[in-house]
Amino acid sequence: MTGEKTEKHIAVVGGTFDPIHFAHLQLGRAALETIHPDEVWFMPSGSNNYRSIMGLRAEKYHREAMVRLALAGEDPHFRLSDWECREPGSTYTSRTFAELNAIYPEVTWYYVVGADTLSSLKYWEEPELICNSTVLLAAGRDEQVSAADTRMAAETLRSKYGADIRFIPWNDRPISSTKVRQGFAEGTIREEDLPHGVYDYAAKHHLYLPLDTLSGEEMLERAGATAEEFEYYQKLKAELKPRRLRHSLGVMHMAMLLADAYRTVPLAKARLAGLLHDCGRLASLPNNALGHAPAGAQKARREYGVTDEEVLSAIRWHTTGRPGMTDLEKIIYVADYIEPFRGPMVHLDKARRIAYTDLDRAVIFAAQNTVKYLESRGEEIDPITLDCEAYYRSLLSQKGGYR
Ligand SMILES: [Fe+2]
Ligand SMILES: [Fe+2]
Incomplete structure (x- = not known):
């Protein structure tokens, strides 16, 4: 960034922060000590790692919570920024800084990276845009910074993109998020290995453990369930088949992932609706494929005491879908x-990918496959499912086409 006189200086430390560890904090401190910015933003990336479906990665809200804990008690210039977590889908550094520059023209943005990143930056999305919208603070140990390939990479970025690169000293510790996650999976990580509060948070929520190794109670803890929801779970346990109970927890988990991805629905509503969505599918009533959704909504109201109409409606429509669903209804329909x-199923991976990028498209996909499945088995299809599919197809073709 050249020429303009700016009034504020902000350094941004990016990353997935899955989870945040000491090297991240040291990057922030290195920036603070060398360029004395007004603020240092720790900005977790918004991308929803696919592996969080199986519990191996942490959702955005968990990652943010851990950053918040780690920053409490640190330097008062440190902030958590949810800039990249607000939107669903992948975020690109270049876009982030282009937007930040447009919205805050008075700010000089510093992007803090490890010195080794300079060599790979040219392979990133729109490296020129990154170089033109930020001052790159390349952090490294002396020998890293003076290494020939680092110097050469910096020269290339300067001459090719006009990058403003400044080297800052950084005594990074031999730690990485990969090692930390491994430590949780193997039970070898200790509280003192992580910034304050991070170990307790991750342990309390059973993060970085495969979901299928968690008990029902542990899954509820992972989701931050309320005391009331723990009671609901006991009732479900008494009334549903074990497989259905497990599925209900799976839908709760998935619904929260989608709510976290899109951020148009509170996590708590997704959790409650997901947990209770099949409460009407009683083990004592085996043939209740279609009727259990309206019955479940009634049961949730009368027996569980749920008063939230949005949650009740999501339970009501989870089997068939309907035209004009709310985001919560779509989330539960798709999460189901x-x-x-879910056992192996044709197109399951594809459906999961679509769900993370376009909820309406995911509704079409689920409706279409449900219809095909029911047809193949000669089972009854509720006409509203067909209406639902047609409704979202026409909506997407209006928005720009559905093939
Ligand atoms: Fe159901
Ligand atoms: Fe279900």
Whole structure:
């Protein structure tokens, strides 16, 4: 960034922060000590790692919570920024800084990276845009910074893209998020290995453990369930078949992932609706494929005491879908189809990918496959499912086409 006089200086430390560890904090401190910015933003990336469906990665809200804990008590210039977590789908550094520059023209943005990143930056999305919208703070140990390939990479970025690169000293520790996650999976990580509060948070929520190794109670803890929801779970346990109970927990997990991806529905509503969505599918009533959804909504109201109409409506429509669904209804409808404990199914991976990028498209996909499945088995199809599919198809063709 050249020429303009700016009034504020902000350094951004990016990453997945899955989870945040000491090297991240040291990057922030290195930036603070060398360029004395007004603020240092820790900005978790918004991308929803696919592996969070199976519990191996942490959702955005968990990652943010851990950053918040780690920053509490640190330097007062440190902030958590949810800039990249607000939107679903992948985020690109270049876009982030282009937007930040447009919205905050008075700010000089510094992008803090490890010095080794300079060599790979040219392979990133729109490296020129990154170089033109930020000052790159390349952090590294002396020998890293003076290494010939680092110097050469910096020269290339300067001459090719006009990059403003400054090297800052950084005594990074031999730690990485990969090692930390491994430590949780193997039970070898200790509280003192991580910034304050991070170990307790990850352990309390059973993060980085495969979902299928968690008990029902542990899954509820992972989701931050309320005391009331733990009671609901006991009732479900008494009334549903074990497989159905497991599925309900899977839908709860998946619904929260989608709510976290899109951020148009509170996580708590997704959790409750997901957990209870099949409460009407009682083990004592085996043939209740279509009727269990309206029965479940009634049961949730009368026996579980749920008063939230949005949650009740999501339970009501989870089997058939309907035209004009709310986001919560769509989330439960789709989560029911793609939850992590679903057995092998044609197009399941594809459906999961679509769900993370376009909820309406995922509704079409689920409806279409449900219809095909029911047809192949000669089972009854509720006409509203066909209406639902047709409605979202026409909506997408209006928005720009559905093939
Ligand atoms: Fe159901
Ligand atoms: Fe279900």
